[in-house]
Amino acid sequence: MNRLLLLSCMLTYCLTFGQEKRIPKKQIHKGFFVVDYVSVDMPTSDLGLDEPHMALTGVHYNLDLTHFYAGLGIYGAVRGRRGGFFTLGVDLGFRSYLNDTFFLDTGIHFGGGGGSGAPDGGGAFILPHLSLGKTFQHVSLTAGYSYINFFDAGNIKSHQAHIGLQIPLTIDYSAIDFAETTFSASELQHSEWGKNSRRMSFMLHLNHLSPHGNSQNSDGESLVGKTIRLAGFEMNAYLNNDWFLFAKFDGAYDGIRAGYMDILLGGGYHLGFHRNRTNILAKFGMGAGGGGGVETKGGILMYPDISIEQYLLSNVYLSINKGFLISPDTFFESSTFGIGLKYYTNMNGVADLPRNQKVHFKGFEVVVKHDVYAQADRMVDPAEELHQLSVQFNYYLGKHHYLAGQTSFANFGNAGAYAEGIVGLGIQTHKVWNGRVTFFVQGLIGGAGGGNISTGEGLIVKPSAGIQTQLSSGLSLRGALGYVKAINGGLRSPFANLGLSYRCSFLASK
Numbered sequence: 367m368n369r370l371l372l373l374s375c376m377l378t379y380c381l382t383f384g385q386e387k388r389i390p391k392k393q394i395h396k397g398f399f400v401v402d403y404v405s406v407d408m409p410t411s412d413l414g415l416d417e418p419h420m421a422l423t424g425v426h427y428n429l430d431l432t433h434f435y436a437g438l439g440i441y442g443a444v445r446g447r448r449g450g451f452f453t454l455g456v457d458l459g460f461r462s463y464l465n466d467t468f469f470l471d472t473g474i475h476f477g478g479g480g481g482s483g484a485p486d487g488g489g490a491f492i493l494p495h496l497s498l499g500k501t502f503q504h505v506s507l508t509a510g511y512s513y514i515n516f517f518d519a520g521n522i523k524s525h526q527a528h529i530g531l532q533i534p535l536t537i538d539y540s541a542i543d544f545a546e547t548t549f550s551a552s553e554l555q556h557s558e559w560g561k562n563s564r565r566m567s568f569m570l571h572l573n574h575l576s577p578h579g580n581s582q583n584s585d586g587e588s589l590v591g592k593t594i595r596l597a598g599f600e601m602n603a604y605l606n607n608d609w610f611l612f613a614k615f616d617g618a619y620d621g622i623r624a625g626y627m628d629i630l631l632g633g634g635y636h637l638g639f640h641r642n643r644t645n646i647l648a649k650f651g652m653g654a655g656g657g658g659g660v661e662t663k664g665g666i667l668m669y670p671d672i673s674i675e676q677y678l679l680s681n682v683y684l685s686i687n688k689g690f691l692i693s694p695d696t697f698f699e700s701s702t703f704g705i706g707l708k709y710y711t712n713m714n715g716v717a718d719l720p721r722n723q724k725v726h727f728k729g730f731e732v733v734v735k736h737d738v739y740a741q742a743d744r745m746v747d748p749a750e751e752l753h754q755l756s757v758q759f760n761y762y763l764g765k766h767h768y769l770a771g772q773t774s775f776a777n778f779g780n781a782g783a784y785a786e787g788i789v790g791l792g793i794q795t796h797k798v799w800n801g802r803v804t805f806f807v808q809g810l811i812g813g814a815g816g817g818n819i820s821t822g823e824g825l826i827v828k829p830s831a832g833i834q835t836q837l838s839s840g841l842s843l844r845g846a847l848g849y850v851k852a853i854n855g856g857l858r859s860p861f862a863n864l865g866l867s868y869r870c871s872f873l874a875s876k
Contacts, residue, residue: 390540390547390727390871392558397437397537400426402530404493404512408446409485409521420484421445421664423654424475425631427535428457435459438734438757439475442629442654442665443482449665449693450656452627452785453479453491454755454775456734461499471497471508478755478777479785480516481625481657481816482665483584487520488753489775489782489817495528506532518778538714542840542869545729546765551875552721559873563715565604568761569685570789571706572597573616579699583622583659594660595620596628597812599771599789600706608636612649614669615773617787617813617824618658624815624824624855627787628655628691630669643677655691657783657816658824662698667691675708681876683708711874725875729762733844735865737774742781743820743856752819753778756863760792768792770808776817784817788828802836806846814852822854834867842867 402424408417423444428437436458443451455477463469475493480486497510512528554560573596577589598616605611611633618626632651639645651669656662671689678684685706692699716725735756742752756774763769770792776784792808808831813824830848837843844867851858 389549389554389557389559390544390873392538393540393870395537395539396430397428397435397535398430398506399533399535400424400428400439400530402426402508402528404514404526404528405445406514406522406526407524408448409523418446420448420451422451422453425629426457428459433460433462435461435473439477440629441479443656444654444666445664447663448482448484448656449654449662450482450626450658450660451479451484451486451665451783452481452629452654452657452775453477453489454757454773454785455479455491455493456755467501469499469501469506471495471499471510477775478753478782479775480520480782481785482783484783485521486516486782488518488778488780489516489520489784490518490777491516491520491522497528497530499532504533508532516782518782519780520782539730539870539872540727542729542871544727545762545871547727549725550721551716551719551723551725554716554725554873555721559715560717561715562718563712563873563875565607565610565710566713567602567604567708567710569600569602569706569708570598571600571685571687571704573687573702573704575691575700575702577660577698577700579696581698581700582661584661585659589622589660593621594618594626594658594700596626596704597789598787600708602634604636610634610636612651614651614653615787617785618815619813619825620823622823623659624813624819624821625783625785626656626658626660626815626824627785627813628667629653630655630667632669645673645675645683647673647675649673649689660698662693663695664693667693667698669702671702678707681710683710711876713875714873716873716875719875723875725873727871728874729760729765729768729869729871731758731760731762731768731867731869733758733760733865733867735844735863737861737863739779739850739859739861742779742859744781744818745820745856746818747780751779752776752781752784752817752859754784754786756786756865766794766796768794770810772810781817781819784815784819786812786814786826786828788812788814788826790828794834797836804834805832806834807831814857820856821852822856825853826857827851827853830861830863832863840869842869 426439459473832846
């Protein structure tokens with residue numbers, strides 16, 4: 367009898383503790399958010415006329431790799447005559463501390479882009495800098511020298527001052543292998559994840575601009591009466607239950623010549639009713655916009671807006687917004703109306719959640735790659751190859767399905783102003799060949815234009831298929847073949863791309 371009792375206890379122990387879930391280890395990406403500013407001396411025109419300086423404001427996120435750092439950044443024109451001038455690039459830099467508060471910051475930004483008729487050539491450019499920085503309690507300020515050169519047949523070359531604001535920003539994550547594992551909040555309460563969560567929201571939307579007043583295109587023709595249709599993405603990060611920061615990205619796909627886009631950053635206030643099933647959000651943002659023939663002068667825009675949201679299902683809301691998009695001198699002014707689907711989630715913490723609430727680790731992927739279009743059709747010139755720097759973000763809905771958002775900017779091929787902003791769905795296979803290789807297919811759709819590329823009013827579709835080979839934990843080599851087609855334009859081209867993918871997982875709850 368004693369032996370039977372002992373055996374029963376051992377079996378019970380094995381069933382209850384031997385199968386206990388392995389808690390994912392919390393890892394930390396140390397990094398910093400950067401806003402910087404350069405005032406570029408523009409070349410003299412063919413008619414011998416001097417052009418005002420073009421001011422570019424950049425937004426970057428860099429990972430801190432001890433003294434080195436690397437990341438991504440995007441620039442937009444906010445002063446001068448080139449509203450709609452945008453670039454995308456990669457950062458690589460080095461910081462050396464002279465003492466507890468002062469440091470030297472040297473680095474280079476390489477990317478592609480252009481727009482608004484600027485002499486940007488193929489779009490490829492470099493922007494090295496050397497700055498002295500001072501660290502304060504929560505931020506760092508930098509100032510120094512920089513140089514910009516659109517070296518692929520462009521005519522923009524300038525030496526100028528460089529100023530920046532750096533804000534430390536760490537990101538909690540876990541290995542991609544834990545994606546789609548589920549826990550209760552109580553199981554993680556006493557682990558490294560036992561802290562308050564951070565509320566986030568993500569929205570895909572369609573917006574309509576209705577210009578009025580003096581709004582006109584670059585040829586001086588009035589835009590009044592036209593409707594500019596935009597597709598885009600918005601992300602909100604909550605500071606507390608009510609106040610939040612937002613970033614909004616839009617590109618035109620109908621109503622005007624392809625090429626318009628805007629990028630807006632700002633803050634807002636959230637007012638919830640009926641247990642947050644109905645929400646009203648008031649927002650104000652500023653940023654850069656233009657292109658597609660829309661004249662915004664220097665490019666800086668202001669964006670007041672109010673939205674109402676209604677709960678649909680599983681933390682998905684229907685959002686309707688109404689607002690204005692205006693330049694500070696009201697040279698360009700437009701009312702805005704939009705509709706979108708928004709998803710709310712609580713991330714990377716469980717301390718403020720009910721103990722029985724389910725939480726999940728969700729996969730996330732960043733892909734940086736180089737695209738090559740074979741014989742991309744032009745509106746005026748003969749077709750030729752088009753090269754792009756491209757960044758894609760994938761949010762995994764399950765082990766094998768993901769939502770994708772991608773932006774690309776031309777960097778070689780005589781089309782510096784060309785850019786894309788597209789979204790879609792993808793599917794990947796199980797790992798094969800010793801768990802190191804996966805295959806995937808994806809279909810993306812959205813807005814594209816500029817650079818004399820024949821995209822009509824801007825709507826493109828872009829299916830592709832490819833292979834991904836794991837190099838190390840989270841890091842993979844990724845390549846694909848596909849086809850891009852403009853719905854109302856002449857662009858119909860096979861393409862290939864090659865790049866690097868980084869995958870990890872984040873703790874999320876409803």
